[in-house]
Amino acid sequence: MGEPFRVSKSGQAAGRIRELVRRIAVEVFGTTEVEVLIPGFTVFTDQKLDDPLAGVRAALLMRSVAEAQLYDYARSSRAAGRSWDEIGAVLSLPTGGAPVGEAAFDWLVCGRVPDPEREGIRSFRTPSAFWRCSTCGEQVTDDGPFESHPTDNETGHADSCARHRADVAAWVELTGVED
Numbered sequence: 133m134g135e136p137f138r139v140s141k142s143g144q145a146a147g148r149i150r151e152l153v154r155r156i157a158v159e160v161f162g163t164t165e166v167e168v169l170i171p172g173f174t175v176f177t178d179q180k181l182d183d184p185l186a187g188v189r190a191a192l193l194m195r196s197v198a199e200a201q202l203y204d205y206a207r208s209s210r211a212a213g214r215s216w217d218e219i220g221a222v223l224s225l226p227t228g229g230a231p232v233g234e235a236a237f238d239w240l241v242c243g244r245v246p247d248p249e250r251e252g253i254r255s256f257r258t259p260s261a262f263w264r265c266s267t268c269g270e271q272v273t274d275d276g277p278f279e280s281h282p283t284d285n286e287t288g289h290a291d292s293c294a295r296h297r298a299d300v301a302a303w304v305e306l307t308g309v310e311d
Contacts, residue, residue, distance in 0.1 A: 153190045154181065160193070161186035171264065206240045268293035280307065 139147070157163050163186035167177040181187045206219050216233030225235040225246045238244040261274040268290035279285050282299040289296035304310060 149194070153187065153194050154179070156193060157181055157186040157190035161189045163187070171269075203240050206236070265289055265293060265295060267295035 154165065158165060158181070161183075163181045163183040165179045166182050168180050170176045170178050209219055210216070216236050217231065218233075219240075220227075220232030220234075220236030223236055223239070225232055225239065227235045227246075235246055239246050260276075263272055263274065264270070265272050265288075270288050270290050270293070272286050272288040274286050275284075277285055280303070282296065282303055286296065286299075
């Protein structure tokens with residue numbers, strides 16, 4: 133018999149943080165939780181926020197507080213005799229060739245967020261977000277709001293998707309260009 137599935141302590145902590153963000157979204161930002169079926173199942177459900185934007189607000193609040201705590205704990209670590217190099221090593225910062233302690237100080241004290249890519253080198257790959265459209269139910273690839281036409285930003289909607297058709301119609305009205 134195999135070993136039982138165990139979640140690491142950091143995995144448990146991450147789960148508690150996700151739950152706290154949901155609770156803040158409900159208690160502070162006024163959304164409610166609803167049960168939705170998990171796609172592909174007929175019995176299993178998941179808890180979702182009826183207004184996911186409240187989740188964004190709650191997560192932003194959590195991040196702001198966490199960043200303040202990060203700075204406070206870095207100062208306390210220095211007061212306790214830890215070096216900026218030790219702090220930077222814990223943060224696993226990209227350094228672009230600079231000492232990791234300098235990168236940690238730059239981020240936590242100077243507010244210069246570390247660039248995850250090497251100095252001067254940018255990837256040609258644009259990151260994408262993936263989500264299931266609540267109107268047509270299809271998996272959508274979202275390349276961001278960088279192009280003018282909605283189809284250049286999102287692919288994967290069903291041809292009959294009312295939401296996507298409305299976005300395209302709004303674009304045609306705004307630009308005067310026929311699709």
